[in-house]
Amino acid sequence: MMQQAKKKIGLKGLTLEELREYFSSIGQPQYRGDQVFNWIYNHLARDFGEMKNLSKELRTNLDETCSLNSLELITTQKSDSTGTQKFLFATTDNRKIESVLIPEKERNTLCISTQVGCPLDCKFCATGLMGYKRNLTAGEIVDQYLFTAREIGKEKITNIVYMGMGEPLLNFASTLSTISIFTNELNKGLSRNRITISTAGIPYKIKELADSGHRVKLAFSLHSAFDEIRNKIMPINRKYPLKENVDALKYYSKKTGTRITFEYVMLSGLNDRDDDIKALTKLCSSLPSKVNVIPFNSIKHMNPSGISAELEPTPMHEILRFVEKLRNNNITVMIRNTQGDDIAAACGQLAVKY
Numbered sequence: 001m002m003q004q005a006k007k008k009i010g011l012k013g014l015t016l017e018e019l020r021e022y023f024s025s026i027g028q029p030q031y032r033g034d035q036v037f038n039w040i041y042n043h044l045a046r047d048f049g050e051m052k053n054l055s056k057e058l059r060t061n062l063d064e065t066c067s068l069n070s071l072e073l074i075t076t077q078k079s080d081s082t083g084t085q086k087f088l089f090a091t092t093d094n095r096k097i098e099s100v101l102i103p104e105k106e107r108n109t110l111c112i113s114t115q116v117g118c119p120l121d122c123k124f125c126a127t128g129l130m131g132y133k134r135n136l137t138a139g140e141i142v143d144q145y146l147f148t149a150r151e152i153g154k155e156k157i158t159n160i161v162y163m164g165m166g167e168p169l170l171n172f173a174s175t176l177s178t179i180s181i182f183t184n185e186l187n188k189g190l191s192r193n194r195i196t197i198s199t200a201g202i203p204y205k206i207k208e209l210a211d212s213g214h215r216v217k218l219a220f221s222l223h224s225a226f227d228e229i230r231n232k233i234m235p236i237n238r239k240y241p242l243k244e245n246v247d248a249l250k251y252y253s254k255k256t257g258t259r260i261t262f263e264y265v266m267l268s269g270l271n272d273r274d275d276d277i278k279a280l281t282k283l284c285s286s287l288p289s290k291v292n293v294i295p296f297n298s299i300k301h302m303n304p305s306g307i308s309a310e311l312e313p314t315p316m317h318e319i320l321r322f323v324e325k326l327r328n329n330n331i332t333v334m335i336r337n338t339q340g341d342d343i344a345a346a347c348g349q350l351a352v353k354y
């Protein structure tokens, strides 16, 4: 019988505690876990050979039994107008995912994916239209950060947003591990208030995230303050209606002492009417929050059908009027810059054809 090659243990994506446990389990002192963590996340080491404070024997042993590879970088594309950069990766089972790096004056934000595709099927989102393949492992999620961090070198990634492909709260365990890695005090440069999880609304997971103690920022993809409209454009709302989500968001805000960001993609005639301003004002006034208004980015590259094909962006002058009225009602509102539209890297445009 042929001897099967033993599967290597992936060390990327293990939390510091898990790394310590791993080294204990192979008869090494726990602090080897801290050393390896430091090599992976601060020195961005690619292989065990670089880890000079480990003995040669241990390095060889790790090389044979463990792996540091989860993703392969396929291509990068850069937007000439904004400098936004899109990274296409392949997983070891040849699934494709994308991440987006958004350089701004005082920060570099990395937008990462948590799933291959997405099961939620939001009608305005290209990722939803490509369907769902599988959850990413914690290793595959942190690797998006490690690749891009190497790419920009000295500049450094300052902010991470979980707003790429997929619904982070439906890949809860891996998402939590990666938050724990990014916010660990041994990991220099990132802190919890520069990390944002974005969700379409899974109330019991929002509460679980609050109870996890990580206190990262939470963004909620609202898009309408009416269940009737949300049901149409976000099928998940039929399972978890607004009231349940708002209760969970209030719980989150209270428990973590953070303000909720409501994301609001402007869709002509659907959620930009005067009634929407009223409902949105009422909702926002009921908890510590702000609104992030997002111009609708085209998903025509997906050849959409049904309601997805009928969606139209609210014209910019109407967005400005909408925002002004909200501000007059004492609501804090930001308009999200569209970045990377020319390379299909803007919000909601990420999708990989199979």
Ligand code: SAH
Pocket: 124, 125, 126, 162, 163, 164, 165, 166, 167, 168, 198, 199, 200, 219, 220, 221, 263, 264, 265, 294, 295, 296, 297, 298, 299, 347, 348, 349
């Ligand atoms: N599943 C999570 C994270 C991914 S979506 C969530 O739903 O929040 C990240 C953000 O991009 C969300 O606010 C989403 O609503 C927004 N988005 C999706 N499609 C968009 C589009 N076509 N134009 C602009 N924003 C879009």
